[in-house]
Amino acid sequence: MLLLDTWALLTRADLRASEETLRRWMNAAALARAGGRVVVAADGSLPTVQALIRWDSPWSAARELAERRELGFPPAARMASLTGAAEAVADLLTTAHLPEGAELLGPVPAPQGQERMLVRVRRANQAALARALHEAAGVRTARKAAQPVRIQVDPLDLL
Template identity: 70%
Template sequence: MTGARRTAEELGRAFAGVPVKTSGRDEILDTVPGTAALVVATPGAEPVAEGGYGAVLLLDSWALLSRADLRAAEETMRRWLSAAALARPAKQGGRVVVVADGSLAPVQALLRWDPGWFASRELAERRELGFPPAARFVSLTGRTEAVNELLEVAQLPDVAEILGPVPAAEDQERMLVRVPRGRAAELARALHQAAGVRSAKRASLPVRVQVDPAELL
């Protein structure tokens, strides 16, 4: 919200006499009147304007697209489309402006107003890389000895790939297990049974199991 407040202050100086409203963590506005005003909102906190906005300006695209998240691009696309839909129709003078590199796929999809094209492209790339939803991932996070113990007792599918380890918080590590989408249930059963074995042995060190985590590394 600090960035939004600073943006509101700068706009207030640039457009003296025009009311500036903010919507975000400190206070979320549901609606704003259709009178002339500038509305600065954080993603997901955009109020509905009576009669629609005359213009929607999408800023700080790099902050959304550069997140270390497998779904960063699709989440950016969702937020942009939701915000852009608050503008008036083009026939009524509504405009949507995005400040971003025009060659990026989410930007191209927004300019074309074609989320289907973006989804198809994103799915093709994930198939090529072996990422969800084309494949299924399970991350195992915990102390090294605990994760190794779980993997040792797990009867994993023969097609399972074990990737890692990668550092996690404090003295923990993460291992990733990948299988084709059609073998996901088999992987889930194997890990569930392995967790049961560790529980029966009264293992003291926990292992966090996540299916298709947003952050793979």
């Protein structure tokens, strides 16, 4: 079995690109007949390729978690993505009583002329973050805010 287009899978702008790639490769390799060979057209030093060669998904998961802890990405931390018109996102953030230590990351451009802000908190503050955003969205709804804001907690796509 030959696994091609490795870069197409590994370089996707997705927080789970590495783990999804390993899952797909392991599923494909499991279909190889006993005594068959699996050839991966990729750099053998890449961690995802090493996990496949070793057939060691727990090692890959532990490495991925350590990297996410270092970067402050889920599941080591909790993030919320707020996407909408710049004024609407600013209004929601002004209305929200975010937990202490919340970090605002952004804004970054989003599709259709919108912007995206990320709010990052420690895992211990995940319930407080969800509650603050829920209440702020409720206040905006009660005020009949004209522009919506999409709220996603721990989105897979952070870009």
